[in-house]
Amino acid sequence: MTKQPAGHLWWQRGVIYQIYPRSFQDSNGDGVGDLRGIRSRLDYLVDLGIDAIWLSPIFPSPMADFGYDVADYCDIHPLFGTLADFDALVADAHRRNLKVILDFVPNHTSDQHPWFIESRSSRDNPKRDWYIWRDPAPDGGPPNNWLSYFGGSAWEYDATTGQYYLHLFLKEQPDLNWRNPQVQAAMLDVMRFWLDRGVDGFRVDVMWLMIKDAQFRDNPPNPAWKPGMMPHMRILEAWSADQPEVHQIVAMMRRVLDSYDERMMVGEIYLPYDRLMHYYGTPESPEAHLPFNFALVLLPWDAHTIAQTIAAYEALLPPHGWPNWVLGNHDQPRIASRVGEAQARVAAMLLLTLRGTPTMYYGDEIGMRNVPIPPDRVQDPFEKNVPGEGHGRDPQRTPMQWDASEYAGFSKVQPWLPLADDYRQRNVAAQRNAPHSMLSLYRRLLTLRRSEPALSIGSYQAIAVEGDDTARQSVLAFVREVNGCRFLVALNFASHPARLSLTTIGEGTIALSTHLDRGGSTVQGDLELRADEGVIIALAP
Known part of the structure; x- marks a missing residue:
């Protein structure tokens, strides 16, 4: 084990694990996961080797969008438990040296939030300007x-007051007016409420959408749009997203976090890298600690494309910016479904060896896949609004597969979403003591990452691949280094073997293979990578 250098914070060294609370563990037999269920599984997470849990929304909500429509920012939905349950979860997590990150949803509330009920009651209500209201267009239609x-217009007509309100998501999710200082003050107080309860940070939902064009100009058409793309992509979000003033809001949030010890903020931002980097702010006015980097979720799975993207990302990072990577989340198809089980092992090694903070998605560590959802079991409002387009998110939100019992150890009753057909074979209990399982691979990767600072905080250097045709076309290689300790990571994205020349890199010892069967082997000269194999090599000094 290499000595851990000082100077990096927990969120730079650590690994974040996203929990979708409805689907992690049901403790009370209602078919839906809850906080007590999460508490009961904390030892599993410690054993896995992660450092922080991020909880998708657990606030009171009508559940039009499963918690992303918040009706009260300072309480817990009874479905998940109580504030006392939350406090107990935080205390238990902290006793185990686990951090807790909450999902914060500042762009919009539920239409059942008391603020919106007041806002829509009359045009002269004191909270009218807490939301975004506009007169109809001259023809009576939406303002823009x-x-x-x-799906559909982002405007909903309200007959009571004769105006439209803005909702970039469901009509049950009206957008807050972040240009209003009262809204700013109220929402920053929400952050303080949870920080005072011991929360270690926030994942901020749709951060780049929080401010809209003050003139409400029409967005231009998207010339690249074609059928099958997301409905909102028919237009380019020139005026409804990523407005310059949003950075003042994010900096405001950061100042709140910086008034506490070692708290952090992850921003959900789907933007090209050149615009994403602005969300780090400046050293004088810092913004998000980690603007989410979704490249590995969205890119084609090939070595050349990913190598180029890593290089572009590293080159654009500001000097004060810390990188981050993610393979999946509650909105995106699971990695094992996107790239297949063999390459999902390669993806795990990539995620946990790249420079920066990795975020894992629950169940990926056992190779969970998207689960087909019968039409009568569909829950996701997106799928209901735009049926048949394949945009539904239920398949990646299905219950965690703990064991082979009747409901996979998740619940004692039928869960809110269907279980995978293979859950009796693919579960934590089956994989825990199986040396070559996906779970064993993740645990070894996380153990190695924690014990070797080069793999968590070390520098990153891309390696020009030399070798046979497969190696040059399908192998991604890089070196991580700190204090003279170097590791070579070589990943074969192909389903056939590749021979990699190490003559310019040096010799070393295989610390870990995705195939889990040749640790300790010495390599020099050439490295033979099998189909779908990744290796981590401790290079000789």
């Missing part, structure tokens, strides 16, 4: 052409 992410 902005589109909802969930």
Whole structure:
């Protein structure tokens, strides 16, 4: 084990694990996961080797969008438990040296939030300007052409007051007016409420959408749009997203976090790298600690494309910016479904050896896949609004597969979403003591990452691959280094073998293979990578 250098914070050294609370563990037999269920599984997470859990929304909500429509920012939905249950979870997690990150949803509330009920009651209500209201267009239609992410117009007419309100998602999710200082003050107080309860940070939902164009100009058409793309992509979000003033808001949030010890903020931002980097802010006015980097979720799975993207990302990072990577989340298809089980092992090694903070998605560590959802079991409002387009998110939100018992150890009753057909074979209990399982691979990767600072905080250097045709076309290689300790990571994205020349890199010892069967082997000259194999090599000094 290499000595851990000082100077890096927990969120730079550590690994974040996203929990979708509805689907992690049911403790009370209602078919839905809850906080007490999460508490009961904390030892599993410690044994796995992660450092922080991020909880998708657990606030009171009508559940039009499963918690992303918040009706009260300072309480817990009874489905998940109580504030006392939350406090107990935080205390238990902290006793185990686990951090707790909450999902914060500042762009919009539920239409059942008391603020919106007041806002829509009359045009002269004191909270009218807490939301975004506009007069109809001259023809009586919506004020402009902005589109909802969930299909249709982003404007909903309210007959009571004769105006439209903006909702970039469901009509049950009206957008807050972040240009209003009262909204700013109220929402920053929400952050303080949870920070005072011991929360270690926030994942901020749709951070780049929080401010809209003050003139509400029409968005231009998207010339690249074609059928099958997301409905809102018919237009380019020139005026409804990523407005310059949003950075003032994010900096405001950061100042709140910086008034506490070692708290952090992850921003959900789907933007090209050149625009994403602005969300780090500047050293004088810092913003998000980690603007989410979704490249590995969205890119084609090939070595050349990913190598180029890593290089572009590293080159654009500001000097004060810390990188991060993610393979999947509650909105995106699971990695094992996207790239297949063999390459999902390669993806795990990539995620946990790249420079920066990795975020794992629950169940990926056992190779969970998207689960087909019968039409009568569909829950996701996106799928209901735009049926048949394949945009539904239920398949990647299905219950965690703990064991081979009737409901996979998740619940004693039928869960809110169907279980995978193979859950009796693919589960934690089956994989825990199986040396070549996906779970064993993740545990060894996480153990090695924690014990070797080069793999968590070391520098990153891309390696020009030399070798046979497969190696040059399908192998991604890089070196991680700290204090003279170097590791070579070589990943074969092909389903056939590759021979890699190490003559310019040096010799070393295999610390870990995705195939889990040749640790300790010495390599020099050439490295033979088998089909779908990744290796981590401790290079000789």
